[in-house]
Structure formats: structure tokens, C-alpha cells
Amino acid sequence: QVQLQESGPGLVKPSQTLSLTCTVSGGSISSGSYYWSWIRQPAGKGLEWIGRIYTSGSTNYNPSLKSRVTISVDTSKNQFSLKLSSVTAADTAVYYCAGLTVTDDAFDIWGQGTMVTVSS
Amino acid sequence: DIQMTQSPSSVSASVGDRVTITCRASQGISSWLAWYQQKPGKAPKLLIYAASSLQSGVPSRFSGSGSGTDFTLTISSLQPEDFATYYCQQANSFPSFGGGTKVEIK
Secondary structure, three states, X not given: OOEEEEEOOOEEOOOOOEEEEXXXXXXXXXXXXXXXXXXXXXXXXXXXXXXXXXXXXXXXXXXXXXXXXXXXXXXXOOEEEEEEOOOOHHHOEXXXXXXXXXXXXXXXXXXXXXXXXXXX | OOOEEEEOOEEEEOOOOOEEXXXXXXXXXXOOEEEEEEOOOXXXXXXXXXXXXXXXXXXXXXXXEEEOOXXXXXXXXXXXXXXXXXXXXXXXXXXXXXXXXXXXXX
């Protein structure tokens, strides 16, 4: 059973770059079955899709965040990563990594989420 | 961008009640719609995909229907563990979620 685990700093200063990594266990990130995605959720609010990467390295980003987001994959480590630049307090949220099934376009696996606070 | 609008934003119900949540897409998305359940402090859990397909392990009291722009999630007989927030999600273009529906105890 494939599992996901987010890791990275819980506190980031304004204007700096938020960096998170998602480790895939129990299966290969190169299986081709998933688009590997990042989703975030500010406290008490809804879910916002940030972007996704396929094992080929092709990416798609939410247009509202596109100028600040980079998602990359390291198949040798079975990991994919998120970088969000020029962060502000509005980027404070729980960040989830998730797998979007290629066949059904549904997120059927999720990490537990990691809280990232943007504050000086 | 495809906008997803859920209604109601919250609903109060009792154990055993039938609960229906609606999701409307701003343009047609065929049947590319999923539903999730989220409990406080937890990641969302996939309930329904492709508008009406039940995810493995999800109780049969959950069902989904619809196509095009209008979709529904129905809980046929609400159980104590079903009090949570529910989200719809489309991925016709890039993924987007509805605003959520909180199912609360009446």
C-alpha cells in the first residue's frame, strides 16, 4: 500500500522560499499510475490545489500560484518536492502531498499534512 | 478556470437522516467528479470517484450521482462517524475543489 509523508520546515520567514518534500513508500513513484500533487488548506478554510508532476517530469500549476511554484521529482529517492517563493502570511497553511490517479482524476492517497507558518 | 460551488455550506442532521449535498460546476465536466470526507486534523479521504463509483472500503450508504454540471452526494442513513466536512473536486482541466459542506449534529 502506497503511503506519502511530507517533510520540511514548519516556519518560514516572509519573502523567503517554502520548501517541502514528499516521500513515497510502499510503491514506486515511477509507476505511472499517479500525478503527484501538492494541495494546501489554510486554517478553517477549504482545499487549494497547488500543482502536480508526472514521472516524466511534466508539470501543471494552479494559475494563481504559477509564478511562484516549482514542483520537481527525484525518482532515485522516490520523492517529489515543492518550492514556493516569496511567501507571505497568506501562504500559512497545512500542506498535503497527494496522488491523483491517472485513470480517474481523483486523489486516492494523501500524506498526513504538514503545517507551515509564515512569520518573522 | 472551472469553479465548483457546493451547497449547502453546512447542514444539521440527526443519526439516521438522509443527507444530500450538491456540487455545481461552472462548465461541463462530464463525470470527472470526486467526493471527499475530511475530519478535523486529518487529510481528506476519497469517497466517490467518476461521479458515482464508490471507493474501495467506503460504506455503501454513500452514493454519488450526476454528470455535466450538477452532482450530488447522498448519505442514505447518517452514522455518528459521518459528521465531517465534505468536498467535491473536479479535474477536467486542472483540479479544483468546492468550498465544502460541514455536516453537523442536530
